[in-house]
Amino acid sequence: MxxxxxxxxxxxxxxxxxxxxxxxxxxxxxxxxxxxxxxxxxxxxxxxxxxxxxxxxxxxxxxxxxxxxxxxxxxxxxxxxxxxxxxxxxxxxxxxxxxxxxxxxxxxxxxxxxxxxxxxxxxxxxxxxxxxxxxxxxxxxxxxxxxxxxxxxxxxALANYPLALDTDGPELWLPEERASGVYKPDPSRRMHGEQPATGTLEGLQIGISPGARHFTKRWPAESYGQLCAQLVRMGARVMLVGGTADTDACNRVANVAGVPVQRADGATTLDATVRALDACDVLVGNDSAVMHMAAARRIPTIAIFGSSVRELGFTPYGVRYHIVEYNIRCRPCSHIGRQRCPQKHFKCMLMTTPNQVMQAILKLV
Missing domain, CATH: 3.40.50.2000 (Glycogen Phosphorylase B;)
Structure with a gap:
């Protein structure tokens, strides 16, 4: 060697x-x-x-x-x-x-x-x-x-270096942005800037990302499906977002929803998911990579936390967001997530209702 x-x-x-x-x-x-x-x-x-x-x-x-x-x-x-x-x-x-x-x-x-x-x-x-x-x-x-x-x-890690600090969030550049040298997620897609929330969903496109690597970070597909049905009834358009690993979950969400939804899941490239997110006014998803991708594209985000807690330091960064969570003593059961609930009740996710998530969306928009 x-x-x-x-x-x-x-x-x-x-x-x-x-x-x-x-x-x-x-x-x-x-x-x-x-x-x-x-x-x-x-x-x-x-x-x-x-x-x-x-x-x-x-x-x-x-x-x-x-x-x-x-x-x-x-x-x-x-x-x-x-x-x-x-x-x-x-x-x-x-x-x-x-x-x-x-x-x-x-x-x-x-x-x-x-x-x-x-x-x-x-x-x-x-x-x-x-x-x-x-x-x-x-x-x-x-x-x-x-x-x-x-x-x-x-x-x-760079405490001894004079780093030019900022409060901007993460970045995911598209090829055309690299060519121009300007990182500029489309501001016309953002929700109302810093203005007060309007409380209406009419005409908004809501991204839904039901996937996550670990089971304890996934809000049930049935709950996402019920939420999608409510969103469409209130005048929103719904787009399912995710990679190839998320297709099964998105299929279950669409079946439960029983309403027309756009499908942008099954993406095989990062750019494809980024472009889908850019078409959304808000993302609703789990503590997952897509949540951080949305923050990188400055998409206001509703994050549903199960085994995750905000104190672990992985909330959306540099973007308007709201965390929906059910406070229960056993959280967090892991700092990265588990493939099963160690308490065998999964209350952290099962006790979080579509109505609670809907109320969070209305406060954000």
Whole structure:
């Protein structure tokens, strides 16, 4: 195995003006999207620096059209082998002036990202994972007095750098936006700017995203279907949004709804989902990657939280939103979600009603 020497593994005495930066966030899709504000702020702070990203190959599409990123280094499963990892790193460093990044920013901070970052940078920083705080919330139900969003935690990795901070949300660039250099989700699609809510749904297009990776984060399809029927009766248009993994859930929602709904689920590309979201005035969905995609496109969002709690730091960011949740002692049962309810009652989702979600929508619009 080739030996790569790390010049500095801490965030002390940083290079005041790095000319080459590698940002590592390998997975999952929502977390990769939430890393984009740090990349924006690095680019604004160091406009002459090259910025590369390392990401699992299935999530590299997040950065394909991002003009702030010079190159996306996809981490395929084969890269985990020592010989392939060495070759992958050598190919990467051959493209970097000086043969090593001035700064490596590890926003994953786990065994896999440690293996990826080893030897690549003159300086390396990593974000604080707040492990003990998350464990205290899950097992002891002890919550912090103040909530720190994961985007702000990512920025903590660069505390010793004069980062040009902003309060903008994540980004998902479309190819035409990259060509123009202007990130501009269509403002005509937004709901009333900062004006008071109108309380009417007539003519609005409501995106419905019933999917989520983990069972305990999914509001039942039957509840979504009942909500869709109510929305259509009140004059709204409904669009089901999601990827190929969400098609079964969307089929169940459509069957329960029994009213005409548009289908934009089954999308095979990120751009297709982004364009579907851009056609919506509001998104209703679970704590999922689509929720963060909507925030990236500045779509006001109703997020339905089951096993999730806002104190974990994954609420929509940089956009108007409302959380609908049923407060029960066993939440959160996990900091990422589970494939079954450990209490076997699933009250966190089953006790959340379509009427409660409807009231949240009316307050937001």
């Amino acid at each position: 080739l030996q790569f020497r790390t010049m500095n593994g801490t965030n002390t005495n940083p290079d005041p003006a790095p000319e080459s930066i590698l940002v590592i966030r390998l997975s999952s899709l929502g977390d990769v999207i939430l890393a984009t504000p740090v990349i924006r702020q690095l680019q604004r702070t160091y406009p002459d620096a090259i910025i590369d990203v390392a990401v699992r190959e299935q999530y590299g599409m997040v950065y394909t059209s991002n003009p702030r990123v010079r190159r996306v280094w996809n981490v395929a499963p084969s890269v985990t082998a020592d010989s392939d990892m060495d070759n992958w790193k050598l190919a990467m460093l051959d493209t970097v002036p000086g043969g090593r990044y001035d700064l490596v920013v590890d926003l994953q901070n786990n065994v896999a990202s440690t293996a990826v970052r080893h030897g690549l940078g003159m300086h390396t920083v990593k974000y604080p994972k707040f492990r003990m705080q998350k464990l205290a919330m899950v097992w002891l139900k002890k919550f912090p007095s103040a909530t720190t969003h994961v985007i702000d935690r990512y920025r903590m």
